Amino acid sequence: MNEIVFSGSPLNRLDARRRDPEWIALQLTEDATRILPVWKLNPLVRSDEPRLAWATPAILDGHEGDPPVFLGVVDDRAHFAFDISRSDAPLDEYGWEGVAHFPDLRAAAATMSGDDAAISAQARHLVDWHSRHGFCPGCGAKTQSRDAGWSRRCIECSAEHFPRTDPVVIMLVTDGDRCLLGRQRGWPGNMYSALAGFVEGGETLEEAVARETDEEAGIAVENIEYIVSQPWPFPASLMMGCRARATSTTIEIDSHELEHADWFTRDEAKAALAGPTDRLMVPPPFAIAHVLLKRWVDEG
Secondary structure (H helix, E strand, O other): OOOOOOOOOOOEOOHHHHOOHHHHHHHOOOOOOEEEEEEOOEEOEEOOOOOEOOEOHHHHOOOOOOOOEEEEEEOOEEEEEEEOOOOOOHHHHOOOOOOEEOOOHHHHHOOOOHHHHHHHHHHHHHHHHHHHOOEOOOOOOEEEEEHHHOEEEEOOOOOEEOOOOEEEEEEEEEEOOEEEEEEOOOOOOOEOEOEEEEOOOOOOHHHHHHHHHHHHHOOOEEEEEEEEEEEEOOOOEEEEEEEEEEOOOOOOOOOOOOOEEEEEEHHHHHHHHHOOOOOOEOOOOOOHHHHHHHHHHHHO
């Protein structure tokens, strides 16, 4: 599995091809083409092993509404995602009962291959965007899918709309051999994670890191650096992992944002990465917070 789960898709997105309606239509007649059914934003997964379950274009017979979304090509085979959320009982309707199911993607990502997780993230992101953009935000008229699902156009004012990604900073703040972690209400057990927040208009990543750390925990930081990013399709974020050094250490949490925050030693983090301890449970390996923690622990 890729270290950064939901990244590393093997599919070539072929921007020029997805703008060619004749080529797209041809792919949807090919028996080799793969269609990934998505129901309630979760992909179809085989029941006998943690792999995506693909359908053929025959699944589109009699379909009315938005066409499937083009995901890309690998080994000369086109791949699409198809939203079947209109079905109340898709396993029965399509004959998949006992053969496949629609598990929560967060849970499924922990066991499926890195390639399948990345394809699932792309499919979920696009299907969700289409489900929420059926009407133009400018004039309120209906929009239609275009460019094989990579844009929508208003039928009245002709405004074009494109899938969006919301930038989020997630930062591991350190003070020597200690790191700052926080928890939100409702999290299981004693789970803590790196602080995070959306990048606001008119600010850089570095400014967002400093602002969010101060707002959530009352900690000032410096030496902010970008480390690694992760697509996070819940619903449409790009998590940008950063590191920062604390210049103050007294924690004053914003109770609206966090239930608690604390400093944890490198040894405590190392132990928690191996499994929950009496004091600390950390996010699972598919979360970027886990990656940031592990890289910092390994440096020690």
